[in-house]
Amino acid sequence: MARQEIILGTPPSGLGGDPPRVASQKINHMTQELYDNFSVIGTAASADLQTKNNDLAAGKVLVVGAAGWNGGAAIIMGSGTDLNALVTAGIYALNGTYTNGPPGTSAGYYPPLYVRITVHGQGAWTLQEVFGITGDTSAIRYQSVGEWAPWRVVYTSSNVAGSMSAGAIIERGDNASGSYVKFADGTMMTWGQQIINATVLPGQAVAWDVGRQPMPFVGQPSHKIDMAYMHGANGTGDVIYTCIQTYATSGRPIVAGVNMGVLPSLSHPSFTYGTVVSASHFVYFQSVGRWK
Template identity: 30%
Template sequence: MARQEINIGVAPTGAGGDTTRSGAVKINAMTAELYPLATGALPRSESGYGGVMPLVNPLDFNWPLTKTATYIGQGTVNGPEAGDFYVEVGYLNDLNMIVTATSITSRNTYIRLKVGGWGSWNKVYTSGNTTKGSGGVLSAASPIVRIANVSQSQRRDLQEQYFESAGAWGVANNEARGVTVERIAVGEYRVVGSLGLAFEGWRTQDPCSPDGGRTLGVTDSQQEADGSVLIRLFKQRWTLTDDGEMIPGRGAPMDVPLNSWIDVRLEMPKAEAPPPIAATED
């Protein structure tokens, strides 16, 4: 597209002059004419370098990205998930750029590269959407509550970054904030403050030795009608069958070993998105 020179006539004061705000309106009107909004795009706000771009959906690649900039937009078109996003565009040229999009609601971050043509969205896994099990294995999971005797635990990594107190018998990450754990009896715990166990994927992980070795107990979970979750822990018992096979089973109830914890993956109410950014007067 050929460059167009437009005299916007901005002057701070004086007859026939424009205020700064009216000048900005003219610029926006100019860019909206040069770069029409993509179909289905929702106007938001934008800031960056190299001039003014139209207020469009930054996750819709049917309109030209022609500079490095920061955007606020919605991921309803060609985006990794629905909702509001903070978007960073790193522009090298029309065929090479990188886009990073972070959801305001879920806090997930995605990266998409353009090297000649657009690649697929790739989800970024961080300490905010993963958890390290008691055996040291990293897994994609959140929200998470860890059941343990917090005051007597021998594990320095029990309450690592982003984990907060969830009562005397648990800690929870940011996504599970507000959840509490109480001990009912030996090896029996109640988790309250969530919608219950995760709807999809794994729900509980047995306590393991710190070196990632053997399992220290067998976990059982039960969801109550009120949304609370009952977690029971049993000693691991092995039974020798007539064929000479060792079959694992449940023994007597036991409390969580002091050198481990139980991971419980929950379903939480959806976080409310922050209010829209209001336009400011110049």
Template identity: 30%
Template sequence: MSQHDMDVANGPGLTVRTDINAAIQALASNSVGPVSPATTFACQWWGDTTAGRLKRRNSANTAWIDMGALDALSYLLASGGKLTGPIDDATPQTIASLTTTDIGVATSNVVYISGTTTITGLGTIAAGARRTVRFLASLTLTHNVTSLILPTAANITTAANDTAEFVSLGSGNWLCLRYSPASGRAAANPVGTVSQSGGIPTGAIIETGSNANGFYTKWADGTMVAWGQYPGNGLTWTAGTGVRYAQFSGFPLPVNFVGAVRSATTAVNTDISTLSSYIANFAASGSTYSGYLAAPSGTTGTGTHTFNWICFGRWY
């Protein structure tokens, strides 16, 4: 144990030498002792044996800075190493939501975001910085392919106690590594508008809809089904050899198909056993379908010749 005021007083030779040796010993041992040195200097070291901590005086010489344990490795080597204790974050800081909610300047790696203002950015900090975020209310996180990259490449509506982890990419850009809804539901609504970029789904998992031409369901993998009912009115019947037929052509589908389309039909209010009509050569392509109604020779063709149709294919 050696501490010294670092002031060698004048005196007889042996006294001065002893004083110098005591000062050198204090320097060599980092002023180790149970209490702090009586005389302190800026950036001075002190081995606090009471607390078991190595401390350094700040540059203003007003306080001690805890540098770690005296008798254990309390830092990671530049080339690697293993922690032997927990890493405790500072107390979470609550930040009110703003268009740019600057979590980069937070005083803790754990941030609580309050308020309901839509967020489009998270502020600027060096690349690699991480923040764990807890949302205290419902707001919208706005996806951006550069500055705020979110899971499923879609906006997220938060709920109270949802959590997320973000990593800075630098220059004000952030990537959401995970998003965990408090409810346990998927981060993005699986039902919505499907979309894709280069064959990679970027929207909802499933989309359903309808219009005057029928109904449809799209899946994120590109599969699509459309169905409806042909009205069968106003057709012109033509007499053939042993048969009468009426062509329907270019009738609109409710959605546009890409590539080959497979289809099936079922007659409605039609009974061939009483010489009514049946469906022939039904085909769909792109956004339309065509085919024929056929009936045995001698029918008048004045009945109701409706039928149901269904088509299978892809939307991309």
């Protein structure tokens, strides 16, 4: 129905205007249409708007970005925020102090974070995802019926490798004894080459203790070890044939290389020793075991 305007007539008497009955009919018709439409549109027309986009009071009319990820604009939270209590769906920014944060956060260290919250069934399932605002922090956890699971670190190219103590899952290092790789599950591999200066006569041996590792193992690892005797000091000169022997002491294998005293250019090795004296020898090793 089009709007029916009541004719008021000529002021001040209203001469020529609608008589009372006609004016009342127009009012009745228009108010009836309003009431009919009101029953169709429901209660939203008479409800209060949210005062902010994370206002979840019952009966409020939602504003743009409400009860969701607020259109990508983070809601800034003040100092002292408890992440355990942050359970309303949205995106938040923590620029001050907070509690119950992800690994790597503690009293005195509060890296600024974005917190993205997804809710499935209000109060039943809650997912928190955190991302560093100025760093590479990334972790997730979920809440089920009021109980928070532990934080789980999300690994990227920035934190896969590093130190175990800092939460990395791969640690690699080198030192004077060789190289090593540690894995978060406790596996460790070591490898390297060591030069040992020692005068060794033909038929004699120098032992290499498998405990001479760049990092200590827990328990007994497996080993692949080779030795090479050299005619000169510091790993120089001709290579001399070497016979590898192993034995054990205190439950740990010891590897001994016997100087055969024969140069490859002279003959094939045998247990008849030659006369060449070694001044040094190489030890090549690869070991696999556990660091924890």
